[in-house]
Amino acid sequence: MQKRPKVWRKVVANVPPWLYLGSVFILVGIVVVMTMRNTHREKSLTAQTLLEKGAALIKAFESGARTGMGMHWRGDQFQVLLEEMANQPGIFYLAVTGEDGLILADSDKGKIGSRLHGPEEMKALAIGAKEKWRVTSLADGRKAFEVYRDFAPLARRDAAEYCEEEVWQYACPWSRPGSSQGTGRQAIFIAFDVAPFDAALAEDMHNTVILSAILLLLGVGGVMTLFWAQSYRFSRRQLQDTRAFASEIINNLPVGLITTDSDGKLAVVNSAAERISGLKAADIMGKIPEEVLPGAWCSLRDVVDKGEPVMEHETECSFDGEKNLPLSLSASKILNEEGTHLGNLFIFRDLGEVRRLQEEVRRKEKLAALGSLAAGVAHEIRNPLSSIKGFAKYFEGQCAEGSQGRELAAVMAQEVDRLNRVITELLDFARPSDLKTRSTDVGSLIEHSLRLVRQDAEGKKITVTFDRNAGLPVIAIDPDRLTQALLNLYLNAIQAMENGGTLAVRAAADGRGGVRIEVEDSGKGIAPESLSSIFNPYFTTKSSGTGLGLAIVQKIIEAHRGEVKVKSTPDRGTTFNILLPVGRPEGVAS
Secondary structure (H helix, E strand, O other): OOOOOHHHHHHHHOOOHHHHHHHHHHHHHHHHHHHHHHHHHHHHHHHHHHHHHHHHHHHHHHHHHHHHHHOOOOHHHHHHHHHHHHOOOOEEEEEEEEOOOEEEEEOOHHHOOOEOOOHHHHHHHOOOOOOEEEEEEOOOOOEEEEEEEEOOOOOHHHHHHHHOOHHHOOOOHHHOOOOOOOOOOEEEEEEEEOHHHHHHHHHHHHHHHHHHHHHHHHHHHHHHHHHOOOOOHHHHHHHHHHHHHHHHOOOOOOOEEEEEOOOOOEEEEOHHHHHHHOOOHHHHOOOOHHHHOOHHHHOHHHHHHOOOOEEEEEEEEOOOOOOOEEEEEEEEEEEOOOOOEEEEEEEEEEOHHHHHHHHHHHHHHHHHHHHHHHHHHHHHHHHHHHHHHHHHHHHHHHOOOOOHHHHHHHHHHHHHHHHHHHHHHHHHHHOOOOOEOEEEEHHHHHHHHHHHHHHHHHHOOEEEEEEEOOOOOEEEEOHHHHHHHHHHHHHHHHHOOOOOEEEEEEEEEOOOOOEEEEEEEOOOOOOHHHHHHOOOOOOOOOOOOOOOHHHHHHHHHHHOOOEEEEEEEOOOEEEEEEEEOOOOOOOOEO
């Protein structure tokens, strides 16, 4: 930081006092004008909001009345509609009157037949087809924001046609035979309680006044600080120190921030630093960093003290002496405007999530390369296998029944079939995740998939259950690929229950329009050390498995922009949880 030039100090000292005083008056005028404009704008917005709300309710009631006429409602049904619409917070009444102010329909049934406004007042209101408003006082002294306009749910000729029948005489009180208002115009009034809006306006006015006062005080303070700059140089220096701290320290950062003072003690520790380090600010404030922070962290201080800033230095630190956290550290000195050293600033980010994402990217790149390689190898192997199987069948037919040669040829054909199944799984895994989606009933799809494995389950004395939630939505999925994923999970579950058990499948809406599917078995479970690897290709705990089944499941679910999770307890069973979103997966054919 550079020191303020002496020439500038002389200019500040030689400014005439009347210039400062004039600046204060100008600032006061600006603040007053801003306050008045803000108050006027708030009142206009409040009136506009209530007017639009009243207009919407009037249109809604007209539409309801029009619908009721089409459904042959009676008068009590119109009254219920009127009362229900008026039974909202902040509404005093909703009424329909004749052109002389006599109430024809009211949210308070007891007021029908009385007068809402006098004839002269009704004429003064100049009621027309467009909504108007005014602020009036009720009989009990409360203020009301009244919105009104003509009321005509149907054209007059249509209303007369509907109301001629006896069934409509109760639904059309304004057209009842013998009514003096039956042929005149009607008006609809809705009155809102303006007390909450007045309170909010008063609160906003209060806040505006406070803010204006603060701005005024800051402005006056700034002018007076300049005016008394030469007399209060020590106070000015303290203000500069505060500005330096304020410019460097930003609250509520998503990264950890720690500062030290000029004595080298910890001065500021933000909430993100507490969360990352697990240390409480109250426990470490005022202490030397070497006493509470890791050595790898504090070694940066020597570099900073030499005047060399540190930017995005990656390291690992252990704040609790056990777990190492990957961190990105930045550090610099804090200097005031005169170049005085006030302390050091340390900023650090937790790289754990970044490392996890990097590892995920590397894993997917590795899987993509592996899939491409597998596809090429599978295509090269499948053709020779077909020839080998053909020769095996030929030799099997040439050998006598029950001979060793015939048995060896049969084994050769079986092994070729097994290799073909492995190659098929390789190709399924390597195949691009192009989905052909269509709107599908997930419940019916699950029932169909369970029928395919029910015979295998019954052969091992396994009970199959399906709990289908009644509110399952129809979502866009590829039914063939999802069936393949479910079959892989079912077969894994059946193989895990050699001595019988229960295969339970549950499906329900997840509350956001998607579907959650659970596949649970009561088998031998998965060892905790294997849980993190079960979705890796070629990882298997079975002697005859290929390790591609669950990898294919994960690939299919992720292609649907879903996720699959697993929970397992050894000797108690395993649960796979699939979440499918409601939206159509990106980049798929419909």
